[in-house]
Amino acid sequence: MSDTTPPHDFAATVAQLETIVERLESGELSLEDALTAFEQGVRLTRDAQQRLDSAELKVRALSEDADGKLDVAPFASTSEAGDDSEETPPW
Numbered sequence: 001m002s003d004t005t006p007p008h009d010f011a012a013t014v015a016q017l018e019t020i021v022e023r024l025e026s027g028e029l030s031l032e033d034a035l036t037a038f039e040q041g042v043r044l045t046r047d048a049q050q051r052l053d054s055a056e057l058k059v060r061a062l063s064e065d066a067d068g069k070l071d072v073a074p075f076a077s078t079s080e081a082g083d084d085s086e087e088t089p090p091w
Contacts, residue, residue, distance in 0.1 A: 013048045017041060 007013050020041045024034060062071075 010048065010051050013044050013051070017044050017048070020044070 007016060020037050023029060023037055024041075029037060
């Protein structure tokens with residue numbers, strides 16, 4: 001995996017962000033290296049935020065029915081909008 005490709009795992013993304021922060025806080029990076037690390041951190045942060053937003057939508061798709069039981073509400077992602085196929089849970 002290159003430094004510009006976000007990891008596929010959320011925990012790995014957070015670990016990579018922590019490493020970048022440690023490098024930046026060390027004060028040992030040149031200005032150019034610090035800017036490159038900062039840019040990578042911004043990309044990873046945006047990726048992590050998108051993952052969190054997606055997870056939040058999945059959680060919100062769960063709702064309680066009249067009996068207090070959990071029920072899955074229909075959920076369509078933006079990539080499935082307009083698709084007339086049978087609705088399935090978001091996972």
